Amino acid sequence: MSQDLPVTSYALLGLLTFGDELTGYELKQRADFTLRFYWVSPAMSQVYSELARLTDAGLVRRRGVGRGTTYTISAKGRRTLERWLRDTPAGFPVFKHPVALRLMIGHLSDGDTLRAMLEGYVEEVHAARADLREVRTGLEGVDAPGEAFHHPSLVAEWGLAHFDSEIRIARRLLARLGEEAEEER
Numbered sequence: 001m002s003q004d005l006p007v008t009s010y011a012l013l014g015l016l017t018f019g020d021e022l023t024g025y026e027l028k029q030r031a032d033f034t035l036r037f038y039w040v041s042p043a044m045s046q047v048y049s050e051l052a053r054l055t056d057a058g059l060v061r062r063r064g065v066g067r068g069t070t071y072t073i074s075a076k077g078r079r080t081l082e083r084w085l086r087d088t089p090a091g092f093p094v095f096k097h098p099v100a101l102r103l104m105i106g107h108l109s110d111g112d113t114l115r116a117m118l119e120g121y122v123e124e125v126h127a128a129r130a131d132l133r134e135v136r137t138g139l140e141g142v143d144a145p146g147e148a149f150h151h152p153s154l155v156a157e158w159g160l161a162h163f164d165s166e167i168r169i170a171r172r173l174l175a176r177l178g179e180e181a182e183e184e185r
Contacts, residue, residue, distance in 0.1 A: 005057075005084075008042050009050050011035060013059060013073055013081045018148050021063065021070035024048050034152065037132050037159045103173070111181045115174055122170045129163040132156055 015030050016022065022030065028047045035041045042050065051071055054060040059077030063070050073081070099121045106114045136156035143153035 005053070005080075006050070008040075008046065009054060009059075010081060010084050011039055012042070012047065012050050013054065013077050016060065016071060016073040017078065017081070021072045023067070023070055024051055025067075027051070027071065033135070037128070037135070038155065038162075099170070111177055115177050115181075118170050118174045118177070122167055122174075125163050125166050125170070129160060129167075132159050132163065136160065 012027060012031070015027060015034070024044070024047050028042070028044050031041045031047065051060060051062075054077065055062045055071070057076075059074055059080055060071050061074050063072075099117065102109075102117060103114065136153060139149045139153040139156060142149045144150060
């Protein structure tokens with residue numbers, strides 16, 4: 001099956017499946033709170049352009065006008081999202097990593113700068129991990145199988161394991177760079 005919508009549209013549809021009506025602003029907040037850990041959180045303008053696209057396609061119902069406008073997923077939207085989940089290949093993630101890119105061209109830098117970059121990255125990952133841990137903790141009690149937030153809790157656990165892996169990798173690279181610096185002396 002070809003993908004008729006951008007993945008961001010499917011992500012926003014997914015965020016509307018938890019049984020509540022959201023304004024565009026609230027949808028953006030939910031995206032920032034959740035998607036930022038594993039997908040790009042869309043800009044506010046993109047949220048509204050995607051909501052317009054989804055509304056025009058009958059995938060989302062719009063109620064109200066102005067700032068009070070709320071959106072809910074329609075039955076057609078739910079079917080479209082279910083079909084996308086069922087029929088579209090999972091795909092393979094693109095390794096788009098600014099730290100890896102900088103390390104790749106690290107020959108243009110010195111060891112101290114590269115180690116400082118990796119140490120800063122480890123600190124950033126620890127901070128993001130703490131944020132995601134709060135999200136995961138917030139899902140406790142509503143995350144049992146069959147409950148609405150069961151699958152988001154699984155993604156949060158995946159994210160925590162991913163962050164742990166990133167920290168291990170960066171520390172391993174830091175150790176290697178440290179050993180190489182010692183050998184040069």
